[in-house]
Amino acid sequence: MSADKSNSWSYTEGLPVEDETLLRARERSHELGAHAVTAATGALLSVLAASSKAQTAVEIGAGAGISGVYLLRGLPTSAVLTSIDGDVEHLKAAREAFSEAGFPANRTRTISGRASDVLPRLTDAAYDLVLVNADKAGYPGYVEQAIRLLKSGGLLIVNDALDKDRVAEPAVREASTVVLRQVGKSIREDERLISTMLPTGDGVLLAVKR
Ligand SMILES: C[S@@+](CC[C@H](N)C(=O)[O-])C[C@H]1O[C@@H](n2cnc3c(N)ncnc32)[C@H](O)[C@@H]1O
Numbered sequence: 001m002s003a004d005k006s007n008s009w010s011y012t013e014g015l016p017v018e019d020e021t022l023l024r025a026r027e028r029s030h031e032l033g034a035h036a037v038t039a040a041t042g043a044l045l046s047v048l049a050a051s052s053k054a055q056t057a058v059e060i061g062a063g064a065g066i067s068g069v070y071l072l073r074g075l076p077t078s079a080v081l082t083s084i085d086g087d088v089e090h091l092k093a094a095r096e097a098f099s100e101a102g103f104p105a106n107r108t109r110t111i112s113g114r115a116s117d118v119l120p121r122l123t124d125a126a127y128d129l130v131l132v133n134a135d136k137a138g139y140p141g142y143v144e145q146a147i148r149l150l151k152s153g154g155l156l157i158v159n160d161a162l163d164k165d166r167v168a169e170p171a172v173r174e175a176s177t178v179v180l181r182q183v184g185k186s187i188r189e190d191e192r193l194i195s196t197m198l199p200t201g202d203g204v205l206l207a208v209k210r
Pocket of ligand 1: 029034035036037060061062063064065066067068084085086087090113114115116133134135138
C-alpha cells in the first residue's frame with residue numbers, strides 16, 4: 001500500500017457526476033449553511049439503499065435534501081423515507097429537492113423537530129436503514145435510538161465519522177472529534193452490531209444490526 005492515499009481519495013471523490021437536480025439542491029444547501037454529503041458519499045448511499053432493499057428508511061438531519069435524494073434513488077419504489085430536521089427552512093429545501101427529483105409526496109415523510117424529541121416517538125424495530133447526519137454532539141444518543149429503530153439485519157450509516165480527518169489524530173481533543181472517536185469505538189465494540197469504517201467523504205461508519 002502506498003503511504004499517500006490522497007490521490008486515490010481525490011480520484012474516487014471526483015468520480016460521481018451530479019445532475020441538475022442535485023446541483024440546484026447543493027446551491028440551496030450552501031445558501032442555508034447545511035453541510036451536505038459529498039457526491040461520493042451520496043453515490044455510496046444510493047448503492048447501500050439499493051442493496052439493502054430497505055422499505056423503511058430514516059435520515060436524521062435532512063439538510064437541503066441531498067442525502068435524501070441519493071437514498072431515494074437507491075431505495076425500491078415502494079419504500080418510504082422519513083427525514084428529520086430541526087430547521088424548518090432546511091426541511092422545506094429538502095421537500096423541494098425530493099419533488100424536483102420526481103419523488104411523489106407519499107415516498108417521503110418529513111418531520112420537523114429536534115431529533116432527540118422526534119426519535120423516541122418512532123416505532124421499535126420498524127426500520128431497515130437509518131442515516132445519522134445531524135449535530136455531532138447528539139450522535140451517541142442518535143446511534144442508540146437508531147439501534148432501537150432498526151430491524152434485525154437493518155443498516156446503520158453514520159456520516160462524518162472521521163470528523164474532517166481529526167478522529168485519526170489522537171492529539172486532537174475538540175468536542176466533536178472526541179464524540180466521534182467515542183461513537184466509532186462504541187459501535188466497533190457493540191455486540192449487537194457488525195461494523196466497518198470507510199474513508200469516503202468525511203468518513204462513513206457502517207453497521208448491520210445482528
Ligand atoms: C450536515 S447537515 C445534513 C445534510 C444532509 N444529510 C444532506 O446531505 O443534504 C445537518 C442537519 O442537521 C440538522 N440538525 C442539527 N441539529 C439537529 C437536531 N438536534 N435535531 C434535528 N436536526 C438537527 C441541521 O438543521 C442540518 O440541516
